[in-house]
Amino acid sequence: MTDRKKALFGGVLGDNIVLSGLMVISPVIICGDTLKNAEALIYAFSAITFLSVLISSFVPKKLPYTAKVIIYALISALVYIPVKLAAREFYPESIERIGIYYPLLAVNSLIVFQTEAKFFRMKKGDMIVSLLSCIIGFDIVMLLTGFLRELFAYGTINSRIVDVNTLIGGLSQPFGGFIFLGLMCGVYRFIRGLVSRNSNNDVRSDADVSDK
Amino acid sequence: MFLINDLIALLAANLILSQALGTSTIFIAAGSRKNLIGTAGVITVFTTIGAAAAYLIDLLLQPSVADLRLLFYTIVIGALYVALLAAVYRFANRWFEELRRYIHVSAFNCAVMGTLFTINSRASMDGTMFNLGGYVSAGLEAGIGFIIAALILTAAYRKLNSSKVPASFRGFPAMLVYLGIISMAVYSLK
Amino acid sequence: MLKKARKERLVWLDIMITLLTLELMSYFYYGLRSVFLAGICVLTGFAAELVSVRLMKRKFTADDMTCTSDALILALMFPAVMDYHISVIAVLFAIIVAKNIFGGRINMIFSPAAAAYVFVLTSWERQLLQYTEPHVKTGLFETPANLVKSASYVFDHTGSFSHTDFEVLLGNFSGPAGAVSILLLAVAAVILMMRRSISAGAFLGTIFGTGLFAVITPIVSSRADSLKYSLVTNMVLFSAIYIVSDLRIAPRRDYYAFFYGLFIGVISYVLVLTGAKENAIVIVSVLFTPVALGFRHLEKQIDTAAQEHASEVTEAANANAAAAGEEAVSDD
Numbered sequence: 001m002t003d004r005k006k007a008l009f010g011g012v013l014g015d016n017i018v019l020s021g022l023m024v025i026s027p028v029i030i031c032g033d034t035l036k037n038a039e040a041l042i043y044a045f046s047a048i049t050f051l052s053v054l055i056s057s058f059v060p061k062k063l064p065y066t067a068k069v070i071i072y073a074l075i076s077a078l079v080y081i082p083v084k085l086a087a088r089e090f091y092p093e094s095i096e097r098i099g100i101y102y103p104l105l106a107v108n109s110l111i112v113f114q115t116e117a118k119f120f121r122m123k124k125g126d127m128i129v130s131l132l133s134c135i136i137g138f139d140i141v142m143l144l145t146g147f148l149r150e151l152f153a154y155g156t157i158n159s160r161i162v163d164v165n166t167l168i169g170g171l172s173q174p175f176g177g178f179i180f181l182g183l184m185c186g187v188y189r190f191i192r193g194l195v196s197r198n199s200n201n202d203v204r205s206d207a208d209v210s211d212k
Numbered sequence: 213m214f215l216i217n218d219l220i221a222l223l224a225a226n227l228i229l230s231q232a233l234g235t236s237t238i239f240i241a242a243g244s245r246k247n248l249i250g251t252a253g254v255i256t257v258f259t260t261i262g263a264a265a266a267y268l269i270d271l272l273l274q275p276s277v278a279d280l281r282l283l284f285y286t287i288v289i290g291a292l293y294v295a296l297l298a299a300v301y302r303f304a305n306r307w308f309e310e311l312r313r314y315i316h317v318s319a320f321n322c323a324v325m326g327t328l329f330t331i332n333s334r335a336s337m338d339g340t341m342f343n344l345g346g347y348v349s350a351g352l353e354a355g356i357g358f359i360i361a362a363l364i365l366t367a368a369y370r371k372l373n374s375s376k377v378p379a380s381f382r383g384f385p386a387m388l389v390y391l392g393i394i395s396m397a398v399y400s401l402k
Numbered sequence: 403m404l405k406k407a408r409k410e411r412l413v414w415l416d417i418m419i420t421l422l423t424l425e426l427m428s429y430f431y432y433g434l435r436s437v438f439l440a441g442i443c444v445l446t447g448f449a450a451e452l453v454s455v456r457l458m459k460r461k462f463t464a465d466d467m468t469c470t471s472d473a474l475i476l477a478l479m480f481p482a483v484m485d486y487h488i489s490v491i492a493v494l495f496a497i498i499v500a501k502n503i504f505g506g507r508i509n510m511i512f513s514p515a516a517a518a519y520v521f522v523l524t525s526w527e528r529q530l531l532q533y534t535e536p537h538v539k540t541g542l543f544e545t546p547a548n549l550v551k552s553a554s555y556v557f558d559h560t561g562s563f564s565h566t567d568f569e570v571l572l573g574n575f576s577g578p579a580g581a582v583s584i585l586l587l588a589v590a591a592v593i594l595m596m597r598r599s600i601s602a603g604a605f606l607g608t609i610f611g612t613g614l615f616a617v618i619t620p621i622v623s624s625r626a627d628s629l630k631y632s633l634v635t636n637m638v639l640f641s642a643i644y645i646v647s648d649l650r651i652a653p654r655r656d657y658y659a660f661f662y663g664l665f666i667g668v669i670s671y672v673l674v675l676t677g678a679k680e681n682a683i684v685i686v687s688v689l690f691t692p693v694a695l696g697f698r699h700l701e702k703q704i705d706t707a708a709q710e711h712a713s714e715v716t717e718a719a720n721a722n723a724a725a726a727g728e729e730a731v732s733d734d
Contacts, residue, residue, distance in 0.1 A: 022236050022384050026322050029232040065316075066297060070290040073320045077286040081279050100329035103282040104322050109236065112320045166487040170525035174230055175399055178392030179499060182385045186503065190380035216672045223689075367692035368511055370699070376505035378458050389503055393517050397688040400524050401679065 011134030014196075017110060018141040018181075019188040024108045027101045028145055029177030035158045038146025040087070040094030042139045045105050047083045052076035052111045053119060053131050061120065072112055080106040110134060141184075149180060220401050227323055227354050228361040229395040231330070234323025238358070239387060242365035250314035252362050254296070256355025258318055259327045261292055263351025266328040267344050270335065285328050286320075293319040327354040364394055410465050410507075413649060416599040420590035421474045421644075424580040427573060432482035433539030436579050440477040442486055446493040447473030454502035468507055468650075469497050475515040475644045478580025479637065479684070480522075481533040483546035488526050492518045510650040511695065516641075516687050523685070531555065531680060533576045552577040554635035558678040561622045563631045570634050578681075581640035591643050600647035603659030608642040608683075609633065610660075611667025621675055636674055641683045642667075653697035662697060666690050 017023045024045065031037045056072045063071070080103060087095055087102075095102060114134075119127045150156055153171035155164040170176045227233040234255070241251035265288040273281060293315065300311050318324065331350045335342040341350070365387060371377075372386040381389075428436040451469035455462045473493050480489060496518035504511045522530050532549040540546045553575040557563045565575045573583035581587075594600040613629050620628030633639060646652065646663050653659045670683035679685070 022239070025235055025388075026232040026326070029235070066294060069316070069320065070286075070293065073286045073290060074283070077283040080282055084279055100326060100333060103329060104233075104325055106282055107286070107320045107322065107325050166485075166491065168491065168525050170396065170521060173396075173399060173524065174232055175392045175395035175524070177232065178388050178395055182381075182388030182390075182392060183499070183503075185385035185388065186378075186381040189385065193380065216669055217676055220673075364692045367695040367699070371504065371509055371511055371695065374505060374509055376509040378503070378505065381503050386504055389499060390511065393500065393512060393520075393688065394691070396517075396524055397520050397685050400520050400685050401673065401677075401682075401689075 011130060011137045012140070013137065014192065016137040016141060016188065017114075017134050018138055019185050020192075021114075022185075023110055023114070024105070024138060025181060027098070027105060028142060029181055030174055031098050031101050032142055032145040032149060032177060033153060033172045034150040034156075035143070035146045036094070037097055038142045040091055040098055041101070041105070042142050043091065043094075044083060044087065044098070044102055045108070045138055045142075046135050047086075048076060048079055048106050049108065049110055049135055050131060051079045051083075052106070053115055054128070055079065056111070056115055057120060057124065057127065065116065068116065069112055072115055073107055076106040076111045145177075145180065145184070149176065220398075222353065222357060223360070223398045224402055225353070226357040226361055226398070227326060227330075228358065228391065229398050231326065233326035233330075234321060234358060235388075235391070237317060237321055237323055238362050238365055239384060240317060241358075241362040242369045242387075245366075246310075247314075248359075248362050248366055250311065251318060252355070252359040254311070254314040254318040255321070255323055255358050256352065257296065258289070258292060258321075258324045259351040259355045259358075260348060261351075262289060262324055262328055263331055263347045263354075264344060265292070266331060266351075267342075267347035270332055270342075281329075281332070285325060289319060289324060323354075323358055327351060330354070361391075365391065410468075412597075413599045414465075414468050414471055416594055416597050417471045417644070418474070420586075420594060421471060421478065421580070423586055423590070424478055424583055425474065427583040427586055428478065428482060428579040431536040431573065432534065432579060435540050435542055436477075436482035438542050439480065439482065439484060439486070439489060439579075440474055443473040443477040443489050443493045444470045446490050447497050450494050450497040451502070451506075454498055454506065458502070458506065460506075465507065469501075472496055472501070472514040475580075476518050479515065479519050479578045479640070480530065481549075482579040483534050483540050483549075485526075485529055488522060488529060492522045495521050507650065512688060512691055513645045513648050513651050516645045516684050519681075519684050520688050523681075533578070535576055536574050550576050552680065553582075554637070555678075555680050557621075557631055557635050558674055558680055563627075563635070570630075577635075578637060578640070581637040584634050584639060587639045587643060591639070594643065594647075599649070600643060601649055601652035601654075601656070601659045601663075602647075603656030604652040604663035605642050605647040607660035607663025607665075608638070608646050608667040609663075611664040612638055612642075612671050612683075613667075615668050615671045615675075619675060632671060632674070636670075636683060637681045638667075638670070638683055641681075641687060645684065645687050651691070651694050653694060654701055655697075658697045658701065662690065662694060665693070 011017060015021065018025060018028055027041050027045070031041055052072070052075050056075050059068055059071050084095065084102065119131060122130060147157065149171050151162065151164060152168050153176065155162055155167050171180060224230060228235055228238055237251060237255070241248050266285060269281065269284045269288065273284065296315050297312065300315065301308050304311065331347055334350065335346065340346070368390055372390060373383055377386055425437065425440050447469040451466055452462055455466055473496065476492060476496055477489065496514035500512045500517035501507070501510065501514045531552065533552055534540060534546055534548070535550060538548070553563060553565060554577060569575055571585040573586070575582055591605060595602040595605060612632055616629045616632035617625050621632060622628050642663070646666055653662050666683065666686050670686040673679040673682035673686065
């Protein structure tokens with residue numbers, strides 16, 4: 001039961017797609033410098049990913065891997081169109097702010113690769129729960145990143161000025177995003193290591209190349 | 213002397229260091245010399261040929277249906293993906309099993325798609341770039357930029373995955389911070 | 403193992419002595435404020451290192467005191483009237499982000515002071531590159547007034563350097579607190595090279611590279627002046643000693659270190675010449691980190707190959723000796 005719970009809900013914290021799987025990190029690094037950008041990205045990512053994976057789950061499994069990957073990418077490229085039209089209607093400034101990262105969300109590795117590797121091996125119901133938990137995991141990271149970077153880089157929260165003593169301008173830049181995300185991943189792993197029962201901290205990296 | 217300034221400009225426009233595109237892929241590329249050559253080489257092929265196809269799409273696509281750009285780019289990359297697999301199977305069958313992995317990883321990738329969109333946005337701002345030569349050279353430049361960034365990461369790969377690095381930061385977190393500091397130095401030269 | 407640890411402490415001691423003399427000079431020009439700033443940086447660095455080492459489940463030893471030299475180097479790169487908050491954040495960045503995240507002093511990748519300087523440059527450029535004139539003493543918590551651009555900035559942009567040689571030697575011109583006392587820096591360089599506390603190859607390579615290009619493609623009409631002022635401005639001498647020639651970062655073999663320093667010197671000079679980039683050498687030294695790592699990896703491979711070859715030769719010699727012994731016995 002615990003393993004099943006991990007598989008279903010792990011995407012939120014235990015096996016977060018950004019902090020643990022290092023997927024979809026480009027928008028987090030480049031666009032995650034304000035809360036408004038984070039909200040726009042959350043909307044786009046959640047809508048595109050959920051709909052794309054759901055529709056892709058009806059693609060016949062017997063097709064060759066290459067054909068399936070192309071079809072998944074085409075489906076998400078088609079789903080992107082109405083999502084962008086809706087964004088143009090309700091969040092018009094967000095499209096210009098996020099720029100090329102809007103369409104790039106449609107080819108994120110969660111849709112293109114993780115569908116085959118993880119989601120489509122589950123039952124439909126479990127797949128939806130697991131997918132939602134992965135999306136929520138991304139949303140949490142995006143919100144946290146947008147909030148903290150905006151606070152310390154600009155001294156604002158959702159464009160409202162807050163009294164912050166010293167601002168770190170570099171946090172708003174891409175390199176600030178890299179360093180911030182790296183620190184966040186490290187802290188996340190540290191906390192996860194403290195919380196988890198086994199002492200193994202390994203995630204995706206081929207860690208432990210010993211020096212001589 | 214101006215070669216140095218050109219190199220700085222190349223670094224400043226680097227996909228990974230300034231736009232964080234293809235960061236996950238570069239972690240794979242930096243793992244070993246074989247991965248580096250395979251991944252970086254295939255990405256360069258995708259960005260160069262993809263850029264040429266993107267030019268034709270941008271030439272024909274009307275502004276009123278600009279939202280279909282992603283769909284057409286996806287079709288082009290999909291076709292290139294299949295063509296490359298077929299070409300490797302036909303002409304380099306001995307290495308098909310090895311090269312196949314790199315082609316799978318490189319096809320629908322932020323680095324490749326991001327290059328096409330970046331070139332498109334640059335061409336819309338700078339009319340002189342809107343020609344086949346401009347697109348192809350920009351695509352090749354992006355591929356070379358990926359190779360340079362992969363080399364930068366490969367130089368530190370062993371140290372970043374060393375047992376001396378605290379377990380929480382070993383591997384990807386340390387790589388992100390490392391790339392961030394290099395990116396910071398490049399940014400400060402602008 | 404014990405011999406290597408002891409040497410590291412001696413290196414740190416040598417570096418600290420030279421840094422403290424520079425700090426003394428800074429006190430002479432800028433008063434107690436510069437000493438207070440240095441003190442805050444050193445204490446912050448020490449505290450950050452203590453906490454980091456404990457979190458890494460390691461014992462804090464005397465070798466870990468290198469954090470104080472890194473912090474002091476950074477303090478000497480700042481204006482004497484630098485904001486304390488920024489200094490503290492910079493030192494924390496140097497010790498935690500640029501050093502201890504990668505494993506600390508046993509797995510150095512970046513020069514902590516250089517990385518932190520670039521961080522401050524990208525986040526607080528205005529505060530970093532404005533200075534008080536020498537002999538203008540600012541109170542400990544007073545807001546600095548009448549800030550000026552550094553002499554390096556003026557030289558980079560206009561080609562003029564309106565200070566006598568005597569003023570240059572004694573550091574009587576505006577710039578980073580510790581990077582302007584040229585005579586002291588020259589003496590420190592000689593002493594540290596003689597005591598092997600810095601990489602002589604890297605230092606000489608940097609100076610040679612900068613000097614060579616200053617003569618070939620001079621910034622000013624006079625080649626002699628171009629050579630002279632290129633070496634005394636833009637923190638070239640200071641960085642050549644404490645950043646480029648850092649034994650923890652620079653290649654170990656002198657000829658590799660020479661070329662490492664040479665390229666850093668050349669590229670930073672070109673950036674100053676073509677883009678008037680102030681203190682470019684610090685930025686270039688961070689960018690050259692992969693090159694330094696590449697050289698070190700090459701050196702390790704050479705050492706491994708040499709060891710294997712030596713052990714093969716020894717084994718072959720032993721085998722021959724054994725065979726000769728057996729022959730002698732059978733002859734008998």
